[in-house]
Amino acid sequence: MHQIFYVMQPIAITGSASISAAGENALTPRSGKHFLTFDEQLDAWVGKLPEVLKTQIEEIRDENRNYNALDASVLYAMYVSRAAAQQAGWQKGAAFGINIGSSRGATQLFEQYYDAFSKTGKAETLASPTTTLGNISSWVAQDLQNDGPDISHSITCSTALHALLNGVAWLQAGMCDKFLVGGSEAALTLFTIAQMKALKTYSRAGENTDFPCLAFDLKKNENTMVLGEGAASICLEKGKHENALAYIIGVGYATEPLKHAVSVSAEATCFQKSMRMAVESAFGSEDEISAFAEMQKNSQIPTFSEMTKNVDAVVMHAPGTILGDTSEYKAIKKIFGKNLPLLTTNKWKIGHTFGASGLLSLDTAIQMLQTQEWEETPFFSPQAKPKELKNILVNAVGFGGNAVSILVSRA
Known part of the structure; x- marks a missing residue:
């Protein structure tokens, strides 16, 4: 019997x-171009926010003297959370929960404070409260003045989709009617990139390379991950809503045993479990339905293979590493078999935004559903070409072997 999390009611x-190297709420056109730049100071390819957008975000500091001391990761979260709440029609002081996570947290500010401490032997007064992970959701809560729980967590690169899972759980439990969930990452620092290079996952592409990140290129012979910065937030509400952009109809999660700290199995067992769980929670568990087969002989009992036909596309995690891309693809083939859907990823265009990446992928899925447009990666073909995009699966996985899959449906 598979573990099933049933989404008993629609989650709108x-x-x-969202903000990323592509800009604000950007569904990038089918141009075949990326938004990565080579930063000479960092000596690496990165996905940086456009300067105009950064300037707008930095203006938040002028609104409140307390905002001057905040890390960029907090400002990014505040910026997208304001925009999402405004679109949903949520007013300041309204009753809703908040869960915004980050993989690295207040990276820039922590490094600045530690650098000063290493030189003087003294810590700044605000060093602790402004670098704790919880200050992301806490300051978003201060900014929006919500009436509800405020939560922050870090589960590496699947952080944002875990925040979504948590929001769904609160709604399903009846403890909240609305929940704001998100992820934020502002970790473009020398130390962070040095850590990724030490793992030998970072792109070594030269300045004149056409595609520094070969995400979902199954023929590459070296790792090509590129770090990006960005944030995304979405507003969740129980039930059907006229202003719904899309609906969450299935969720899945899994953790697999590790051989070492950054490993994933050759066929990504965690993804196989999380994707199966998401599909079954949306379209019905084959195991549980078959238990009633004798009672429903005149009813058509769907097999899992038939359920997978309902998935039109997968927005992959695909970080641009050899094992990461290949193992996820093998997991997808295991789950979908001959019903392989359209496969895409956004990391070759905007970089890997760590804890924010899952919701930036979900944002891509939402816009694909709304516009009925998509962009295939330049490195993988042939592809399934759905006549219509109705249901899209979004994947994320992080260090620790933990995977999340979210099935989102057209409103």
Whole structure:
């Protein structure tokens, strides 16, 4: 018997906002171009927010003297959360929960404070409260003045989709009617990139390379991950809503045993479990339905293979590493078999935004559903070409072997 998390009622997405190297709420056109730049100071390819957008975000500091001391990761979260709440029609002081996570947290500010401490032997007064992970949701809560729980967590690169899972759980439990969930990452620092290079996962592409990140290129012979910065937030509400952008109809999660700290199995067992769980929670568990087969002989009992036909596309995690891309693809083939859907990823265009990446992928899925447009990666073909995009699966996985899959449906 598979572990099943049934989404017993529709969960509407009524607001969505994102920022990345592609800009604000950007569904990038089918141009074949990426938004990565080579930063000479960092000596690496990165996905940086456009300067105009960064300037707008930095203006938040002028609104409140307390905002001057905040890390960029907090400001990014505040910016997208304001936009998502406004789109959903949520007013300041309204009753809703908040869960915004980050993989790295207040990276820039922590490094600045530690650098000062290493030189003087003294810590700054605000060093602790402004670098704790919880200050992301806490300051978003201060900014929006919500009436509800405020939560932050870090589960590496699947953080944002875990925040979504948590929001769904609160709604399903009846403890909240609305929940704002998100992820934020502002970790473009020398130390962070040095850590990724030490793992030998970072792109070594030269400045004149056409595609520094070969995400979902199954023929590459070296790792090509590129780090990006960004944030995304979405507003969740129980039930059907006229202003719904899309609906969450299935969720899945799994953790697999590790051989070492950054490993994933050759066929990504965690993804196989999380994707199966998401599909079954949306379209019915074959195991549980078959238990009633004798009672429903005149009813058509769907097999899991038939359920997978309902999935039109998968927005993959695909970080641009050899094992990461290949193992996820093998997991997808195991789950979908001959019903392989359209496969895409956004990391070759905007970089890997760590804890924010899952919701930036979900944002891509939402916009694909709304516009009925998509962009295939330049490195993988042939592809399934759905006549219509109705249901899209979104994947994320992080260090620790933990995977999340979210099935989102057209409103």
